[in-house]
Amino acid sequence: MPRVTFTANLQRHLDAPSLEVDGACVGEVLAGVFARKPLLRSYIVDDQGRLRRHVNVFVNSAMIVDRDGLGDTLRADDEVFIFQALSGG
Amino acid sequence: MAEELFVATRKGLFLVEGGGRQAPRNLGFLGDPVSAFLEDRRDGTLYAALNLGHFGVKLHRSEDFGATWTELPAPAFPVGMPADKEGEKAPSVSLIWTLAAGGPDQPGRLWAGTIPGALFRSDDRGETWHLVESLWNQPSRSEWFGGGYDDPGIHSLCVDPRDSRKIVLGISCGGVWLSEDDGASWTLGGKGLAAAYMPPDRVDDPTIQDPHRLAACAAAPETVWCQHHCGIFRSDDGGRNFVQIHNASPSAFGFAVAAHPDDPRTAWFVPAVKDACRVPVEGRFVVTRTRDGGASFETLGEGLPQDAAYDLVYRHALDVDAAGKSLAMGSTTGALWIGRNGGADWTLLSAHLPPVAQVAFRAT
Numbered sequence: 001m002p003r004v005t006f007t008a009n010l011q012r013h014l015d016a017p018s019l020e021v022d023g024a025c026v027g028e029v030l031a032g033v034f035a036r037k038p039l040l041r042s043y044i045v046d047d048q049g050r051l052r053r054h055v056n057v058f059v060n061s062a063m064i065v066d067r068d069g070l071g072d073t074l075r076a077d078d079e080v081f082i083f084q085a086l087s088g089g
Numbered sequence: 090m091a092e093e094l095f096v097a098t099r100k101g102l103f104l105v106e107g108g109g110r111q112a113p114r115n116l117g118f119l120g121d122p123v124s125a126f127l128e129d130r131r132d133g134t135l136y137a138a139l140n141l142g143h144f145g146v147k148l149h150r151s152e153d154f155g156a157t158w159t160e161l162p163a164p165a166f167p168v169g170m171p172a173d174k175e176g177e178k179a180p181s182v183s184l185i186w187t188l189a190a191g192g193p194d195q196p197g198r199l200w201a202g203t204i205p206g207a208l209f210r211s212d213d214r215g216e217t218w219h220l221v222e223s224l225w226n227q228p229s230r231s232e233w234f235g236g237g238y239d240d241p242g243i244h245s246l247c248v249d250p251r252d253s254r255k256i257v258l259g260i261s262c263g264g265v266w267l268s269e270d271d272g273a274s275w276t277l278g279g280k281g282l283a284a285a286y287m288p289p290d291r292v293d294d295p296t297i298q299d300p301h302r303l304a305a306c307a308a309a310p311e312t313v314w315c316q317h318h319c320g321i322f323r324s325d326d327g328g329r330n331f332v333q334i335h336n337a338s339p340s341a342f343g344f345a346v347a348a349h350p351d352d353p354r355t356a357w358f359v360p361a362v363k364d365a366c367r368v369p370v371e372g373r374f375v376v377t378r379t380r381d382g383g384a385s386f387e388t389l390g391e392g393l394p395q396d397a398a399y400d401l402v403y404r405h406a407l408d409v410d411a412a413g414k415s416l417a418m419g420s421t422t423g424a425l426w427i428g429r430n431g432g433a434d435w436t437l438l439s440a441h442l443p444p445v446a447q448v449a450f451r452a453t
Binding site: 044049054 | 180
């Protein structure tokens with residue numbers, strides 16, 4: 001099943017280990033992650049479940065297309081990376 | 090006992106102990122923007138709202154005075170909530186702008202004002218939050234707009250100490266709203282406020298006013314002071330009607346106001362030049378105080394920088410203690426002062442904090 005890995009910058013705020021979660025698309029896999037780690041949800045998506053503006057999700061080496069619906073499909077051996085955009089001061 | 094001060098900043102929450110003789114001590118969240126802070130006087134619990142940027146708004150609670158913090162679910166709009174207009178996105182909280190406690194007769198009750206302009210209610214010390222739909226569904230909300238932020242927001246929540254069902258809240262830019270039934274229904278107050286940034290026939294429209302900050306006198310909460318985008322106003326009927334105060338010098342523009350806890354005629358303000366130039370007038374950083382309801386003002390600068398100062402005090406970054414004798418303020422430049430003798434004598438406590446969002450005297 002797909003493996004999800006989170007930016008190390010999240011670890012400063014809460015425990016976010018790599019997880020293997022079943023799902024046919026990014027949204028399904030993230031729903032599985034959030035079921036195990038409820039507080040993690042609001043760090044990745046907004047109130048309506050859309051990817052946060054400054055969070056990026058890659059499937060293997062490609063950034064996902066559907067940031068609002070998270071419908072990008074996954075294969076069982078895909079790796080999903082949750083990164084943050086770079087900004088601040 | 091020497092005062093203790095909480096200081097919420099762009100890069101963490103700090104505590105100043107010993108009346109300022111000790112350096113500010115980090116109380117958590119070092120490096121993270123703390124957008125709102127609340128010490129619940131009913132039980133001493135601390136609440137800190139964060140705006141993590143990339144990772145959204147967060148809420149934490151401490152029951153051991155900041156030694157440890159527990160993350161709580163932050164106020165959020167219900168999933169599936171419709172967008173206001175076709176083509177727009179459905180709402181999501183982008184900032185917790187203010188937190189307030191309910192009355193002693195409402196254990197567990199908290200209020201949160203957010204951007205976009207929504208009020209959230211908790212009855213279990215922040216474990217769960219519910220959108221106050223009676224306010225969100227006001228038809229005139231479509232007229233509100235952002236002031237300084239893209240979306241309108243609720244920054245001031247005054248719960249009546251005599252009757253905790255009575256609430257006065259301020260929205261930039263959505264006016265002054267009143268409830269007398271614990272938030273079940275709302276009335277638009279703010280008559281008499283004047284918005285020079287609007288076309289002439291809408292200057293007096295209460296719907297689109299920008300009250301930068303509201304502060305009610307604790308002992309006489311029918312007196313509500315308003316530092317508005319376009320000047321200083323006072324209400325003597327709980328926020329329904331306001332009169333403009335014209336004689337504050339050197340300026341009536343600013344963000345913060347503090348109301349004396351006992352004397353409804355006394356209030357403090359921190360002026361800047363004007364909306365298009367948000368720095369102290371002629372580089373002299375001062376506080377203005379009225380002790381006669383706004384008939385006259387004193388300009389208080391003793392101990393404050395009187396040359397080449399560019400400090401600006403945001404709406405939550407001025408506080409007065411429970412006795413009405415000491416004030417505290419922090420600036421966007423990261424300076425922190427305490428003002429003794431009702432603000433007549435100021436002492437710099439730190440010049441090197443991150444930009445200050447809020448100061449609050451410890452109450453418990």
